[in-house]
Amino acid sequence: xxxxxxxxxxxxxxxxxxxxxxxxxxxxxxxxxxxxxxxxxxxxxxxxxxxxxxxxxxxxxxxxxxxxxxxxxxxxxxxxxxxxxxxxxxxxxxxxxxxxxxxxxxxxxxxxxxxxxxxxxxxxxx
Numbered sequence: 429x430x431x432x433x434x435x436x437x438x439x440x441x442x443x444x445x446x447x448x449x450x451x452x453x454x455x456x457x458x459x460x461x462x463x464x465x466x467x468x469x470x471x472x473x474x475x476x477x478x479x480x481x482x483x484x485x486x487x488x489x490x491x492x493x494x495x496x497x498x499x500x501x502x503x504x505x506x507x508x509x510x511x512x513x514x515x516x517x518x519x520x521x522x523x524x525x526x527x528x529x530x531x532x533x534x535x536x537x538x539x540x541x542x543x544x545x546x547x548x549x550x551x552x553x554x
Contacts, residue, residue, distance in 0.1 A: 454471060454472060454473075455469050455470075455471050456469070456470050456471065456472065456491075456512060457469060457470040457512055457513060457515040457516060458515075459515050459516060459519060460498075461521040461526075461547050462521065462547055462548075462549070463547050463548040463549075464498060465497070465498055465499055465543075465545060465547060465548070466495060466496065466497060466498060466504075466521065466526065466543060466547070467495075467496045467498055468493055468494065468495050468496070468515055468519055468526065469493065469494055469496065469515070470491045470492065470493045470494075470509070470512030470513075470515050471491050471492050471493075471494070471512075472489050472490075472491040472492075472512060473491075488511050488513065489511070489512065490508065490509065490510045490511065490512070491508070491509060491512035492506055492507070492508055492509070493506065493507055493509055493512065493515060493519075494506045495526055495541050497544070499545075504541065504543075504544070505526075505535070505541045507534050507535065509528075509533055510533075514528065514533065518530065518533070521543075521547055522540075522547070523546050523547050523549070524542060524543050524546055524547075525540035525541060525542055525543060526540060526541045526543060527539075527540035527541065
């Protein structure tokens with residue numbers, strides 16, 4: 429009976445660890461709009477952090493990106509992406525929208541995230 433109890437406790441413990449670890453995420457790769465009103469950041473879950481990777485492949489995991497309103501302190505949009513490091517290389521802000529360059533990721537130029545306030549342009553074109 430004691431052996432069965434131990435096995436049951438181990439099984440329940442592993443199950444609970446798996447459930448809890450899926451809900452823990454780490455914020456990575458934060459990028460701001462020109463005026464600082466908005467930011468986009470990526471998160472990956474705790475189990476992804478434990479997976480072995482080759483050097484240089486730390487950002488090549490899927491995750492979730494969030495568009496955050498820095499003034500109102502709230503998340504505006506979120507989306508799953510296959511590789512969260514794409515935030516730095518492919519994510520753009522325009523005056524009224526935010527999107528990934530290209531058409532294979534969402535949001536993209538065809539279906540962008542619409543910003544509630546326009547981004548202020550601080551520099552003057554000559």
